[in-house]
Amino acid sequence: MTQTDGGKPLLDCRGLEITFNPGVADARKALDGLDFMLAEREFAVAIGSNGAGKSTLLNAIAGSVSLDRGTIRLGDRDLTRLAPYRRAGLITRVFQDPMSGTAAGMTIEENLALAEQRGRRRGFRAHLNPSRRDRYRDLLRTLSLGLEDRLTTQVALLSGGQRQALSLLMALISKPRLLLLDEHTAALDPRTADIVMQATLDAVRQTDVATIMITHNMRHAIETGTRLVMMDAGRVVYDVSGAEKNSLTPEALVERFKIDNDRMRLNG
Amino acid sequence: MDILTAFFNLVPITFAQSLVYSFLVLGIMIPFRIIGFPDLTSEGAFPLGGCVCAAFLVAGWHPLAATGMAIVAGALAGATTAFINLRFRINPLLAGILVFTALYSINLRILGRSNVALFNIDSVFDMISPNLITSVPLQIACFAVVLGAVWVLLRWLLSTEIGAAIRLIGVNPDLAPSLGISLWTCTIGGLALANASTAFGGALIVQLQGYADIGMGLGILINGLASLVIGETIVGRKTVTRQLLAPVIGAAVYYQLVSLGLSLGLHPSDLKLATAIFVLLALGLPALRGGAIQHERLRV
Numbered sequence: 242m243t244q245t246d247g248g249k250p251l252l253d254c255r256g257l258e259i260t261f262n263p264g265v266a267d268a269r270k271a272l273d274g275l276d277f278m279l280a281e282r283e284f285a286v287a288i289g290s291n292g293a294g295k296s297t298l299l300n301a302i303a304g305s306v307s308l309d310r311g312t313i314r315l316g317d318r319d320l321t322r323l324a325p326y327r328r329a330g331l332i333t334r335v336f337q338d339p340m341s342g343t344a345a346g347m348t349i350e351e352n353l354a355l356a357e358q359r360g361r362r363r364g365f366r367a368h369l370n371p372s373r374r375d376r377y378r379d380l381l382r383t384l385s386l387g388l389e390d391r392l393t394t395q396v397a398l399l400s401g402g403q404r405q406a407l408s409l410l411m412a413l414i415s416k417p418r419l420l421l422l423d424e425h426t427a428a429l430d431p432r433t434a435d436i437v438m439q440a441t442l443d444a445v446r447q448t449d450v451a452t453i454m455i456t457h458n459m460r461h462a463i464e465t466g467t468r469l470v471m472m473d474a475g476r477v478v479y480d481v482s483g484a485e486k487n488s489l490t491p492e493a494l495v496e497r498f499k500i501d502n503d504r505m506r507l508n509g
Numbered sequence: 510m511d512i513l514t515a516f517f518n519l520v521p522i523t524f525a526q527s528l529v530y531s532f533l534v535l536g537i538m539i540p541f542r543i544i545g546f547p548d549l550t551s552e553g554a555f556p557l558g559g560c561v562c563a564a565f566l567v568a569g570w571h572p573l574a575a576t577g578m579a580i581v582a583g584a585l586a587g588a589t590t591a592f593i594n595l596r597f598r599i600n601p602l603l604a605g606i607l608v609f610t611a612l613y614s615i616n617l618r619i620l621g622r623s624n625v626a627l628f629n630i631d632s633v634f635d636m637i638s639p640n641l642i643t644s645v646p647l648q649i650a651c652f653a654v655v656l657g658a659v660w661v662l663l664r665w666l667l668s669t670e671i672g673a674a675i676r677l678i679g680v681n682p683d684l685a686p687s688l689g690i691s692l693w694t695c696t697i698g699g700l701a702l703a704n705a706s707t708a709f710g711g712a713l714i715v716q717l718q719g720y721a722d723i724g725m726g727l728g729i730l731i732n733g734l735a736s737l738v739i740g741e742t743i744v745g746r747k748t749v750t751r752q753l754l755a756p757v758i759g760a761a762v763y764y765q766l767v768s769l770g771l772s773l774g775l776h777p778s779d780l781k782l783a784t785a786i787f788v789l790l791a792l793g794l795p796a797l798r799g800g801a802i803q804h805e806r807l808r809v
């Protein structure tokens with residue numbers, strides 16, 4: 242089940258190094274020589290204390306921050322110097338903030354159409370047509386949020402949970418090879434968070450897309466995914482999958498968390 | 510009574526002119542409202558279109574080719590403003606000021622002197638009909654057809670995949686990379702398109718009036734904004750179609766208002782002050798009314 246099985250990994254990050262504000266007194270390495278691999282169909286859950294570098298890792302993979310050192314490959318493509326918008330066809334994301342994953346001033350169908358065209362060459366074809374609308378309606382129906390009847394509603398009028406569920410659909414509609422989720426249920430109320438998380442698990446299972454999900458929720462970390470990765474100070478400090486992951490308890494995980502935090506304080 | 514008669518007599522010719530100015534107002538609306546880029550380039554792109562067209566006509570070029578060159582020049586001006594903003598991270602307003610200031614010198618170079626008469630040179634209008642310059646109904650029909658064609662083209666473009674990507678830049682630029690949309694391509698392309706329209710308006714005005722003048726752009730931006738604001742007040746901006754209609758309807762109303770003001774005795778040199786105050790009131794009133802502003806912001 243781990244990245245070493247079956248030859249080359251899908252995602253291959255080597256020696257990633259990023260220092261924000263270099264040369265300044267409080268300069269610190271957000272990523273410190275991090276190596277990380279992910280196999281096809283693998284679902285990794287990333288945890289770690291605040292400032293451990295989890296978001297920075299996803300940002301580096303998506304290209305929204307640039308690396309000081311290291312290489313990132315996906316399949317047989319070297320992404321290291323590829324502009325973020327060119328990676329969008331391969332890698333999609335859902336962010337914590339429901340506002341940032343959707344275009345508020347456009348309608349639901351327009352948002353889905355924009356997402357569907359990512360990674361393809363945009364042309365002078367009609368942005369929307371009846372067959373696209375039918376497809377979007379079917380997709381929205383899978384969420385069971387009643388959005389299938391509201392294709393022409395402005396996204397600004399949706400609730401945070403509805404927007405986040407839409408973001409998830411938008412992330413998957415272009416059939417990416419890698420899905421990145423950065424605490425994408427953290428801004429929602431518990432009930433909505435559960436709905437969005439369930440939709441996520443269903444979608445990931447159906448599409449088999451390789452996924453990295455960041456969470457601070459220990460229950461989610463234990464119950465979801467095929468692999469668990471703990472980060473600290475810009476490195477991976479703990480990495481389990483398979484039977485070992487399945488036998489983890491929240492208590493054991495919290496225990497490890499404390500140890501890592503303590504060590505970080507000792508070293509700092 | 511005489512005053513009003515004078516105004517009514519001018520209504521058709523003013524309407525014909527406002528159809529041509531619609532290209533300018535469209536060229537202002539696209540960056541401001543669709544791309545979310547407050548672009549001031551048109552202050553220089555409008556006379557640029559006029560000067561380039563005049564220079565090529567004087568050099569003996571075919572009127573259509575001269576007009577085409579004006580359109581290309583306008584597109585280049587818009588692309589330059591976008592490039593300055595993107596590459597050097599210079600504020601859009603300042604990037605526009607840099608370009609239209611530079612264009613003043615460039616326009617003077619192109620024209621050779623501060624104004625050029627085109628009286629004995631064939632224009633695009635002479636090609637359509639020799640009577641066009643003297644027949645106002647013919648002008649209106651001709652301009653309406655050309656404007657209608659450009660309008661339909663723009664409406665179609667905005668409904669394509671490329672058009673949707675350009676509209677996204679105006680609504681949520683931060684989202685663009687994750688949707689595989691290049692901010693550079695869309696901003697440069699959008700501003701080029703907008704200023705091509707503006708320069709086309711400049712080229713038409715020059716051929717209609719029969720002369721080009723280096724000062725023809727002075728304050729043109731504020732006239733265009735005033736037209737846009739009027740148009741948006743009348744038809745709103747809820748849909749792309751309405752947003753595209755606003756410049757045309759706004760220009761028609763604005764230039765009639767100007768004509769009315771002038772026949773009521775407004776001094777031509779006070780016109781810019783009057784227009785500036787009008788735009789200030791139109792844009793500022795919602796702020797005074799409080800809550801309205803946030804509502805507006807959503808759809809910038």
Ligand SMILES: Nc1ncnc2c1ncn2[C@@H]1O[C@H](COP(=O)(O)OP(=O)(O)OP(=O)(O)O)[C@@H](O)[C@H]1O
Pocket residue numbers: 261262269270271289290291292293294295296297298
């Ligand atoms: N754009 C930035 N500019 C400067 N410093 C940054 C920036 N982004 C992240 N950092 C710093 O890099 C380090 C890692 O941050 P990162 O956001 O990756 O942590 P995280 O693991 O996602 O934490 P959290 O769980 O709080 O989201 C932190 O010290 C943070 O302050």
Ligand SMILES: [Mg+2]
Pocket residue numbers: 295296297423
């Ligand atoms: Mg984070």
